[in-house]
Each structure stands twice: as structure tokens, then as C-alpha cells.
Amino acid sequence: MTRSHRYRSLLLAVSIAVPAALGTAQAADTVKLGLVAELSGAGAPAGTNWRDGAKLAVAEVNAAGGILGKKVEMPEYDTQTDPQVSRALVQKAIDEGVIAIIGTVYSGSTMVNMLVAKQNSIPQFVGSEAPAIVEKGNPFVYRTSSGAQKGVPALTPYFKDTLKAKKVGVAWVNNEFGKGGRNVFIAEMKKAGIDVVVDAASEQAQTDYAADVAKIKSANPDAVFVYMNQEESARFLIEAKKQALPMPLVGEVTLTEAKVIELAGNAADGAIAHVGVTATATEVPGIAAFAKSFEDTFKRKPTHDAIKGYVGVWATKYVTDKVGKVDGEAFAKTMHGLCLKAADHPKILLDTCWDDRGEMSRPSFMVQVKGGSPVVIGTVPAN
Amino acid sequence: MSQFLQVFLSGLATGAVYALVAIGFTLVWQAAQTVNFAQGEFVMVPAFFVLIGMHWLGLSFWVALLFGFAVSIVVLGLLFKKLIVEPILPHGGITLIIATMALGILLKESAKEFYGAEAQPFPAMFPGDQIDVFGAAVSLRDLLNLVISLGIVILLTLFLNRTRTGRCMQATAQNPGVAEILGVDVKRMVLYTFLINAALAALASFLITPVYLAKFSNGETLGLIAFIAAIVGGFNQIRGALVGGLLIGVLDNLTATYVTAQYRAALPLVLLIVIILVRPQGIMGTSEGRAV
Known part of the structure; x- marks a missing residue:
């Protein structure tokens, strides 16, 4: 190997080894x-x-x-x-x-x-x-x-004792999240002796809720459990207001979120939800x-x-x-x-x-949208 | 009964907006013998122009609507024709169709990059008060949407059939060569068609976005439904697009209420298959022959 070759090999080795060593040091x-x-x-x-x-x-x-x-x-x-x-x-x-x-x-x-x-x-x-x-x-x-199996049961006393509901409806988004919450809710209502009179499934990213809300309105439940993702919740609330759905709308987590309130505007007023944690607390x-x-x-x-x-x-x-x-x-x-x-x-x-x-x-919270902001209306102990 | 009426009227209101978008397909087909697959995005974008007017330029809602309308006509009408349709059309309809698909993607991704992936609230033009119609609480907004959409379609039909410019536009659509020999300014008529399409898309956007919320992906569903509505009604007839839009709006709501909510998205496609099998020219359309 000539001197020039040795020099080039050394340079190559250094150029590979130095960054590698630096990378290791950084890692x-x-x-x-x-x-x-x-x-x-x-x-x-x-x-x-x-x-x-x-x-x-x-x-x-x-x-x-x-x-x-x-x-x-x-x-x-x-x-x-x-x-x-x-x-x-x-x-x-x-x-x-x-x-x-x-x-x-x-x-x-x-x-x-x-x-x-x-x-x-x-x-x-x-x-x-x-x-x-x-x-x-x-x-x-x-x-x-x-999870929904802990969060949703926390709502049962609210439906049974606070709202004194005898028949309820459920509006849910047909994905893994929605199905999980809907199944737990229906089982909870059964245990509490409350009838589920309307079970309205909607699709993820659905834009038109006219039929879903009309179906719920026609069944006339005492309260509705709404279990959807943010944008779907907002569209549902807008349609519910458009059709003057008269009963309380109660959700778990998403229904009273800031983004839902921003999207739904005054249609979100009155919505109630159980939230695991909220920035309004x-x-x-x-x-x-x-x-x-x-x-x-x-x-x-x-x-x-x-x-x-x-x-x-x-x-x-x-x-x-x-x-x-x-x-x-x-x-x-x-x-x-x-x-x-x-x-x-x-x-x-x-x-x-x-x-x-x-x-x-x-511990968790019950919140209600009042005047465009979620307000804590009660706390729920850890279950 | 009140539930049926509620669902029926609501379906008509949504269907009327679908019809506005579907008419755009029909107009572009007649003007350029091509399908604008960016039509859904043409409805998504004007709402963002309005939001830009409100949030970036500090305009009031109504001024922002005018701003959005004007920008839509320039961008989606004039620039679309000058920068995309005119240079590409000589290379064939298929090339232009692919170009409109690319344009749709560009508009969608641009809206996402510029305004974010999250939906944005969009103010409604009319109050959301309810009025009682035979026991059904019908939204005033829905009724006004329906009246405005139908009014626009009637005005457009009158314009095309009863005015000299309208008849020149129809002549251009039917046979541009003969129209030119008869002294019609074909290029100008085609431009008018694209401007009307942009205006209809902007109007549909302003009516539907308060319910759909402003989101970059809105055009996907709207474009597909309106395309199917145009085929079902008859691709070469404005009144066909109207019938197709209303039919899909009403059937969608009735299916979701009385049959199944889970498969409502499949309904337009089922309708499309049935129409293609039974009456390929569409409910109101006329058969067209073409030499190849």
C-alpha cells in the first residue's frame, strides 16, 4: 500500500468512525x-x-x-x-x-x-x-x-337518580370506541331497570344526522346517551338543536369537549357529560x-x-x-x-x-355546557 | 306522520344542495365533454375562502361571503378554465379527467396544509328557528336552503332557455362547430358555463357547510353523491341533476330512518347500479350517440 493509499484509508476510517461515535454519544x-x-x-x-x-x-x-x-x-x-x-x-x-x-x-x-x-x-x-x-x-x-367500562357506569346514577329516566335512547358512532361505550351503557341500563327505547347507530365521519335525530325524537326517550367522536358529536348537536330535541343529551367525555363546543356553537349549550379529567376543573x-x-x-x-x-x-x-x-x-x-x-x-x-x-x-367529573363553556356540576369518586 | 315529514323535508333540503353540485357536473360535461372529478373539492374550498375573509382579513360574515363568492368565481371558474381546461382539453377528455382528479387532490391537501386537518365551525346564513309544519318541527334554515336551491335551479333553467346568451350556451353545448358558424362566441359561452359552475359550487358550499362543518375532506362524499345524482337524473339534463339530487337526499334519509342506518352510504351506489341497468341515460336524460 502506498503512502497516499494509507493516508486515504485513514481519512475514510476517521470520517466513518467520528460521526458514528458522535451518534452513539448523542444516543x-x-x-x-x-x-x-x-x-x-x-x-x-x-x-x-x-x-x-x-x-x-x-x-x-x-x-x-x-x-x-x-x-x-x-x-x-x-x-x-x-x-x-x-x-x-x-x-x-x-x-x-x-x-x-x-x-x-x-x-x-x-x-x-x-x-x-x-x-x-x-x-x-x-x-x-x-x-x-x-x-x-x-x-x-x-x-x-x-375505559368505557369504568366511565360509562359512572353515569348510571345520573340517569337513574338525577334525571329519573325510565326510558332512554342511545346515539353512538359505529366504530370500536362507539360500540364499546354503547354495549356497556345498554348493559348498565338493563341492570338499572331502565328501558332503551331507541338505539341509533351512525357511521364515523357521517355528516347528516337528520334521520338519526328524527328517529330519537319519535321514540321520545326521557334522556339520550350520545357516544360519538368530536366532529360527529358536534354535527349531532347541531341537528338536535335544528329539530328541537327536547330531552337532556348526556355523553361520556367527548360531548362537552372544547372542540365540540367550538364546532357546535350554541347547539352545545345544555349538553352534559361525565369526563375522566377536564381542564375546567x-x-x-x-x-x-x-x-x-x-x-x-x-x-x-x-x-x-x-x-x-x-x-x-x-x-x-x-x-x-x-x-x-x-x-x-x-x-x-x-x-x-x-x-x-x-x-x-x-x-x-x-x-x-x-x-x-x-x-x-x-376521580372524575360531571360537566355541563353553559353559555358556551363546560362547567363542573359534580365530582364522581374513583371506581 | 310528523317523523316522515321531518325526514322528508330534511332530505329535500340536503338533496337540493346535492342538486346544485350535480348541475355543475352537467354544465361542465356539456361545455367540455368531460367530468370534473374535483367538483366535490369545488364545494369544499369556497367555505375556506369565507373563513380566510373572516379570520385573516377581518371581514364581517356577510362581506366575507361576498369575498368568498368572488374568489371562488375567479379561482374555480376563470382560472380553472384558463389554466387547466384550455391547455389540456386538446389532448383529450381522459387526460382532462385525470387532471381534474389531480386538481381535487391538490385542493384537498392545500386546504389541509393551509387551514389544518380539523373541522372548522362555519356560520349559517339563516337563523335555526323551527316552524311547525303539520306537527313536524322543521328548521327554517332547511326550508330556506331548499327554497334558495330550487330558486337557483329555476332561474338557471329560465336563463338557459329564455335568454339569447342562454340559448347560445346551449347551442355551444350541443355543437360548438355549428354554433361558431352561426356567429356564437363559443369561447365566451364556455367561459360563462365555467363561471356559473363555480357560482353554484360556492352557493352549495355556503348552504351545506354550517351542517357539514368546514373540513378539507368534505368534497370526497359530496363529489361522489353529486356525481351519482347527475348520472341517476341524466347527465345531459339540468332538470335531471335536480331530480337525481333530490331523490338521493330523500331516499338517504328515509332509508336511514325506516330501513337501516348502517348501509345508508351504499344507497346511492345501489341506485346507480339500478339506473344503469334499467335506464342508462338517467331518469330525465336523453340518449346520446357518438361517432368513434
């Missing part, structure tokens, strides 16, 4: 969380709020020293509200070295993509509420709000601080999805720090049966527990 100083969410498509209102809540949490976690002392990075993956895309993106995020998946929100997507995270022993915090998600024996999936110090910080950063009010994304990132930090290393199996063991007190872990916002299936319990 060692950071941990990645993979934000996989519905950033476009029908689920965009939920997914973009989830992302922004998570982004706010990442900024705060980094300001507080990161996870295991390392800076947190959160690459974003847009599922386009397509379950198959979400599955591919969870795999992509894992291939790119994330230590946890933050998302998805839509239950139909989570049902498909959580198997990928499970196969790779990667913890996954989801915003989905379909009961089936925690019934599959997946030790790596954890909710950031109660400003008597809770953590929630008030979160709501202010979110509004300052994103110039809009946070929805419950934003709070869920926020809690997902902070729970990842608290639990990883508790485990003391990046280890999916140890993370799962720690999560099951874990309770985090807001006094010790203020960013978890409310005292929160996860059971051995990843289901979450924490």
Missing part, C-alpha cells in the same frame, strides 16, 4: 418516546390535542432533568386515523429506538397496533377508551383515562397550572385528550425513573397495581391507579 444522552397519533383524518381533533399535551409534557420533563437524567426526544408519527398505518408506524417507531409509545387515541387503531408494542415489550400509553383494549391480556398497554391545582401552560403555549384551550397525552408522558417519566433503567418488562411489572399520588407526583394531576390489566382509576 446515550437522549431517550426517545414515539408519539403515534391521529394527526390527520377523522381523528385529527383528538390526535393533535393528544400530541400537544404530550409535547408540553416533554418540554417540562426536559426542564426537570429528563428521564433517567437523559434528554427526551419525541418524534411524531401520523397515523392518518388509519389502523393499518398506525400499526406500521408503531413498528417504525420501535425500529428507531423509542423506549415507549405515546398513542394512539382511536380505539380501532390501538386494537391493531398494541400487538406490535407487546411483541417488542415496549410500554404503550394510549388515549383509547374501548373496553376490549385492556381485556386482551397485554401487559404493556396502559390507559391515560378510564381548575380547583385542582395541577390541572389549573396545566391549562394555563397549555393556553400560553398553543393559544387555545386544552381538551381532555391534551391532558391524556400530558399524563402519558409524565407517567412514562415517573415509572421509568422508579424502575431506574430502560426495561420494558420491569416497567410493566411496576405499572401493574401502581398508584401515583398527586401530592408526590404533581404532574399526574389527580391520584391515579392502574390495575393489573393497565386499566386506570381516578
Whole structure:
């Protein structure tokens, strides 16, 4: 080998080795969380709020020293509200070295993509509420709000004792989320001895609710349980007002969300919902601080999805720090049966527990839209 | 009875808006012998022009509507004809059809990029008061939508049949070569057709968006339903597009109420198959022969 050749080989080796070493050094100083969410498509209102809540949490976690002392990075993956895309993106995020998946929100997507995270022993915090998600024996999936099988039963006393309903209707969106809530609600009403006189299914992204509302109006129930995603909820409320639907409209979580109120305008007034967590519960110090910080950063009010994304990132930090290393199996063991007190872990916002299936319990709220804003009208203890 | 009336009138109101969009298909077909597959997006976009007028330029709602209407006519009428139809049409109808598909995607993605993926609220032009019609609480907004849409269709029909310009436009649609020999300014007539199409799309947008909400993806459903309405009614007749639009609007609501809500989306397609099998020229359409 000539001197010139040796020189060139040395240069080549250095040019490969230096960036590689730098990359390793950088990788060692950071941990990645993979934000996989519905950033476009029908689920965009939920997914973009989830992302922004998570982004706010990442900024705060980094300001507080990161996870295991390392800076947190959160690459974003847009599922386009397509379950198959979400599955591919969870795999992509894992291939790119994330230590946890933050998302998805839509239950139909989570049902498909959580198997990928499970196969790779990667913890996954989801915003989905379909009961089936925690019934599959997946030790790596954890909710950031109660599932429908916990949230919907919390409404039963409201229908039975407060509204004194004898016959009710249910209007639901025919997807994984809607079906889950509708099934739990019907079972609950049966237990409570309340008749379900109209069962109106609608499609995801449906735009015209004239027939659905007319059917409900004709059945004349004492109250209606509305269980749809944001845009569908808004369109339903607009049509309900157009047809002067006289009975109370009660939902779980989405019906009184900020985005629904923005879209439905005054048609949302009077709507009632049980929400796992709401930014309007400003008597809770953590929630008030979160709501202010979110509004300052994103110039809009946070929805419950934003709070869920926020809690997902902070729970990842608290639990990883508790485990003391990046280890999916140890993370799962720690999560099951874990309770985090807001006094010790203020960013978890409310005292929160996860059971051995990843289901979450924490106190919740009843809210009603009054004058264009959701107002807390009662609290519901953790169940 | 009141439920039937409620659903029927509501279906008519929605169907009348479908008819406005379907007439656009018919007009473009007659003017350029092509199908504008961006027609749904032509209905989605004007609502965003209005929102831009309100939120970016600080205009009041009614001024923003005028602004949106004017911009729609320029962009979706004049520019569409000058920049897309005129250069591509000489290369054949199929090429133009593909170009309109691409335009539809461009408009949809542009709306998403520019205004976001989330739906936006859109104010209604009329109050949402209810009036009692034989026991049915019918929305005043629905009734006015119906009256306006039908009024526009009647005016358009009168314009095409009773005015010199309208008859020149019809002559151009039937045979541009002969029309030109007879002294008709064919290029101008074709331009008028595109401007009318843009105006109809803008009007449909302003009527339907308060219910649909302003969203980049609105054109997908609207475009498909209106296309089917135009075929069902008769692609070469304005009154056919009207009948097709009303029929689909009413049948959709009646099916969802009395038969099945789950399969309502399939109804227009079933109707399309039946019409193609039984009466291929459409309910009101006339058979057309073409030399190849």
C-alpha cells in the first residue's frame, strides 16, 4: 500500500468512525418516546390535542432533568386515523429506538397496533377508551383515562337518580370506541331497570344526522346517551338543536369537549357529560397550572385528550425513573397495581391507579355546557 | 306522520344542495365533454375562502361571503378554465379527467396544509328557528336552503332557455362547430358555463357547510353523491341533476330512518347500479350517440 493509499484509508476510517461515535454519544444522552397519533383524518381533533399535551409534557420533563437524567426526544408519527398505518408506524417507531409509545387515541387503531408494542415489550400509553383494549391480556398497554367500562357506569346514577329516566335512547358512532361505550351503557341500563327505547347507530365521519335525530325524537326517550367522536358529536348537536330535541343529551367525555363546543356553537349549550379529567376543573391545582401552560403555549384551550397525552408522558417519566433503567418488562411489572399520588407526583394531576390489566382509576367529573363553556356540576369518586 | 315529514323535508333540503353540485357536473360535461372529478373539492374550498375573509382579513360574515363568492368565481371558474381546461382539453377528455382528479387532490391537501386537518365551525346564513309544519318541527334554515336551491335551479333553467346568451350556451353545448358558424362566441359561452359552475359550487358550499362543518375532506362524499345524482337524473339534463339530487337526499334519509342506518352510504351506489341497468341515460336524460 502506498503512502497516499494509507493516508486515504485513514481519512475514510476517521470520517466513518467520528460521526458514528458522535451518534452513539448523542444516543446515550437522549431517550426517545414515539408519539403515534391521529394527526390527520377523522381523528385529527383528538390526535393533535393528544400530541400537544404530550409535547408540553416533554418540554417540562426536559426542564426537570429528563428521564433517567437523559434528554427526551419525541418524534411524531401520523397515523392518518388509519389502523393499518398506525400499526406500521408503531413498528417504525420501535425500529428507531423509542423506549415507549405515546398513542394512539382511536380505539380501532390501538386494537391493531398494541400487538406490535407487546411483541417488542415496549410500554404503550394510549388515549383509547374501548373496553376490549385492556381485556386482551397485554401487559404493556396502559390507559391515560378510564375505559368505557369504568366511565360509562359512572353515569348510571345520573340517569337513574338525577334525571329519573325510565326510558332512554342511545346515539353512538359505529366504530370500536362507539360500540364499546354503547354495549356497556345498554348493559348498565338493563341492570338499572331502565328501558332503551331507541338505539341509533351512525357511521364515523357521517355528516347528516337528520334521520338519526328524527328517529330519537319519535321514540321520545326521557334522556339520550350520545357516544360519538368530536366532529360527529358536534354535527349531532347541531341537528338536535335544528329539530328541537327536547330531552337532556348526556355523553361520556367527548360531548362537552372544547372542540365540540367550538364546532357546535350554541347547539352545545345544555349538553352534559361525565369526563375522566377536564381542564375546567381548575380547583385542582395541577390541572389549573396545566391549562394555563397549555393556553400560553398553543393559544387555545386544552381538551381532555391534551391532558391524556400530558399524563402519558409524565407517567412514562415517573415509572421509568422508579424502575431506574430502560426495561420494558420491569416497567410493566411496576405499572401493574401502581398508584401515583398527586401530592408526590404533581404532574399526574389527580391520584391515579392502574390495575393489573393497565386499566386506570381516578376521580372524575360531571360537566355541563353553559353559555358556551363546560362547567363542573359534580365530582364522581374513583371506581 | 310528523317523523316522515321531518325526514322528508330534511332530505329535500340536503338533496337540493346535492342538486346544485350535480348541475355543475352537467354544465361542465356539456361545455367540455368531460367530468370534473374535483367538483366535490369545488364545494369544499369556497367555505375556506369565507373563513380566510373572516379570520385573516377581518371581514364581517356577510362581506366575507361576498369575498368568498368572488374568489371562488375567479379561482374555480376563470382560472380553472384558463389554466387547466384550455391547455389540456386538446389532448383529450381522459387526460382532462385525470387532471381534474389531480386538481381535487391538490385542493384537498392545500386546504389541509393551509387551514389544518380539523373541522372548522362555519356560520349559517339563516337563523335555526323551527316552524311547525303539520306537527313536524322543521328548521327554517332547511326550508330556506331548499327554497334558495330550487330558486337557483329555476332561474338557471329560465336563463338557459329564455335568454339569447342562454340559448347560445346551449347551442355551444350541443355543437360548438355549428354554433361558431352561426356567429356564437363559443369561447365566451364556455367561459360563462365555467363561471356559473363555480357560482353554484360556492352557493352549495355556503348552504351545506354550517351542517357539514368546514373540513378539507368534505368534497370526497359530496363529489361522489353529486356525481351519482347527475348520472341517476341524466347527465345531459339540468332538470335531471335536480331530480337525481333530490331523490338521493330523500331516499338517504328515509332509508336511514325506516330501513337501516348502517348501509345508508351504499344507497346511492345501489341506485346507480339500478339506473344503469334499467335506464342508462338517467331518469330525465336523453340518449346520446357518438361517432368513434
